[in-house]
Amino acid sequence: MLRALGHPTSLAGLLLGLAAAVVAGQLAQRAIGWLLRVRFAPSEQAGALRYVDPFGIVAAAIGGVGWGTTLRPAGRARAGAGRACLCLLAAPIGAAAAAAACLVGYVADGGSRATVAAVTVGDVLPGALLPAGQAVLLCAGLEAIAIAILLLVPLPPLPGWRVLCTLVRPTLGWQRVQFQLEERNIGVAILLAISVIPPSGPGPILVRILDAIVGAILNAAA
Template sequence: MLYALGDPVSLVLLLLSFVVAVTLHGWVQCLVASRSGLRGPAAEGRTRPDPRRHVDPFGAVSAAIAGIGWAKPVDPPDRRNRGALLRVLLSGAVANVVVGLGALALLPLLTSSVGSLVTFLGPSRLLQSGIEGDLAARALLFLGLANLMTGLLSLVPIPPLDGGRLLFGLAPRSPGWQKAEYQLDERNIGVAVLLALMLIPLGGPQALLPTILDTLAGPLVRLVTGA
């Protein structure tokens, strides 16, 4: 987002899109968690779509620099209830991807160039720096990409992301797994690893994780836009 400082309209649209995406992600997760018997989300006021309850500071830093971030984590259910564990930890990603692809599917009604833009620049680059053009088309594009990329990022198996918590929730409770979970989640080493993968270029102009996410998102964008 910070690369869009020279284009205030894009900057505002990118910021709003990120806030909507992470709020949707956290809100849906907390609703599912609450209905699965967890009391924490309701006690923390997270069963309402209030951005202040769902924006994660480290995820916001990642979004500001790399264009993609994550929502505040939700404490998962007990690992013995695998059904609830899967529902809670995957619900946010599903909501993001559905909303993201739905928004992108409407884009051809407003512009015919979205497929070539995404192919040429990549979703993460668009979310980093924005583009000029029709206001409605940009708003829909940023909203769709922010949701899609937030959903895909959340599945990366590194705590505190949902994919990481799901991995350790399903893993054996051996000392090695427990030690790894403690280091990555409780000591925030996972956050440091994520920020490094999101922000530090490795042998190219773009960091590793945005490159991987672009590779996954590109075909989905082209599929729903008919590009």
């Protein structure tokens, strides 16, 4: 997002997309948890901080796409594995819903559907040369849908990783992998590395991968 500092409307849109994706994700998790009677582990933070993941903010600032905190179902009983997975997957679904709302708003404000299908997060990071309202909504929608896809990646601390942990039997080998990725923060290190490398050229590895997936989804939906 630092690349968008020269374009305040684009920066505002990217920040809006990040906030909307994180908040909508948690709201969706709470709604599904209430329906399925799944309890969540208590948050370590209070107020607005319960949405903030420091590493996710760093990734967003440097690479353009980051993440916030998501709710973790309490307990590890395998009998409730299916319900726990649904609660975890509600986070990317909520983020995708926020993205859809922003993109629909962009089109309703006079934006082109062809632009939605053709433009990606990597394209708007340096700034979107559009009217202010359209720039904010387009950037927010692209950021939110990129986050929705990112949340499915099976690396901690993302929900995709927790889904994998819920489904995998805890063998000794798996516990070693889990220790390395979670307790030693290797999973976070991998996410931060691909959010930064390479620092120049067409953009970080993570943004390019997400752009390819987002482009395919928006082309299919257009």
